[in-house]
Amino acid sequence: MPETAPLSRPILAGVVTALVGFTSSFAVVLAGLDAMGATAAEAASGLLAVTVTMGIACVVLAWRYRMPITVAWSTPGAALLASTGAIEGGWPAAVGAFLVTAALILLTALWPALGALIARIPPSIAQAMLAGVLLPLCLAPITGVVANPWGVVPVVLTWLVFARLAPRWAVPFAFLAAAAVVAVTLVAEGDAVDPAVLLPRVELTAPVFTVGALVGVALPLFIVTMASQNVPGIAIMRSFGYEVPWRPAMLVTGLGTALGATAGGHAINLAAISAALAASPDADPDARRRWVAGVSTGVSYLVLGGFSAAFATLVVLAPEAVIPAVAGLALFAAFGSAVQQAIDDPGERLPAVVTFLVAASGIAVLGVSAAFWALVAGLLVRTVLHAFHR
Structure with a gap:
């Protein structure tokens, strides 16, 4: 018989999962939205949108399937936006790209061949692209x-x-150090904060669809989200004995991405690294009760x-x-993992290096x-x- 633990244990595990996930990378999300041309209010709305939609998705999936399924925003996707920068058509075109990304995620659920096509992209190439984006x-x-x-320096x-x-709390505490730096600066300069700006609000944007945003933002955002979040998320959950239902998970995250897009949300997906916090035995010795951590x-x-x-x-x-320093520190682990997977196979190393260098260059051709x-x-x-090796 598995050890019986208080119900408060998986509830607390869920709270920790959310706190670590949010404080570790919200700065990356805001940096990505800002780079796409969002105003401060629109970026705050985008952060609110992805936080609320992934919260609802966690509750729906964990409650329905009695598994500790957790959903997160696409941190690699936000990093991609930050490295891409402003695009033709500005923020409305970025919002259009977010909607196209949602459509592609939904299409993956409805048409398995699309998921199979993404799976055919060599992991070394996908991870090299991610590493170049993160650099x-x-x-x-x-x-x-x-x-x-x-x-x-205090943050680092x-x-x-x-x-x-x-290690789990390294980035959250770095964020607290950054908050302390901000507080000291405000006191030293005698600045006051208008309480009205602290209230969450939704800023809706009418989407604009452009070829440049479709090819340069939506497609890479979809690929990065699938290859770096959804696929590893499934694998991590499987390692703890949970078989996540693929189609419902993609439907829920695709719909969540679509609902949040016009409010500025870029993409939500299955949690990867943070998934272990709710799915491991640390959350509850009894695997049948860990779904409570997902709801929590x-x-x-x-x-x-x-508080967005x-x-x-x-x-x-x-x-x-x-804040850029905090965002960079939050991505160190993802960068290291991407580099390792990109060059792990000597036979794939040269294409991976080329991919990495082009992604890191930041070039934009034809928009x-x-x-x-x-x-x-x-x-x-x-x-x-490979053709010459045959």
Whole structure:
């Protein structure tokens, strides 16, 4: 018989999952939306949209299937947006790209062949593209130390200490250090915050559909979300003995992405790294009760959504380089994992290097972002090399 633990244990595990997931990467989400051309109010609305939709998705999937299924925003997708920058058509075109991404996720649920097509992209190429996208953001803590040492050094040192003592909490505590830096700066400068900006609000944007946004944003966002979040999320849940229903999961996350898009939400998906916090035996020794952690995660996200405007305001008020440093630190683990998977196979190393370099270059050709051209270049090099090896 499995050990019986208080019901408060999986509930607490869900709260921890939400806190770690939110505080570890909300700065990346805001950076991505800002780079796409969102105003401060529109970015705050986007953060609210993804937080609420993934909270609802957690509750629906965990309650319906009695599994600790958790949903998260696409952190790699947000990093992709941040590295892509402004596109032709501006923020409305970005919103249109988010809706197309939602349609592609829904199509994956309804047409399994699309999922199979994405699965045929070599993991080394997909991960190399992700690594190239993450590189500029991961450099922010380093450049920030030079640009604003008094603001960034305390953040980096806090992260380093907790990376040794409590790795799970390293980035959340780095964020707390950043919040302390912001508070000290506001007090020193005598600035006051208008309470009205701390209240969450929805800013709707009419979408505009452009070829550049479709090819340069929607398609790479969909691929990164599938390859770096949904597929690993399924694998992690399977490692704990849970077989996540693919079609319902894609339907729920696709609908959630569609509902949040016009409010500025970029994409939600199955949780990957944070999934283990709710699905492991630490959440509850009895695997049959861990679904409570999934529901608790969702409810906690809904509560955090109420503070989305406050978090966005904190980012706006932060001194130079402080918040980008937190965002970069949050992506270190993802960058390291992507690099490792990209070059793990010696036979795939050269195409992966080409993919990585094109993605990291940040080039935009014909209004299409570097992420797309990185995939094209990597697959082309791989095809040529494999053709000559036959």
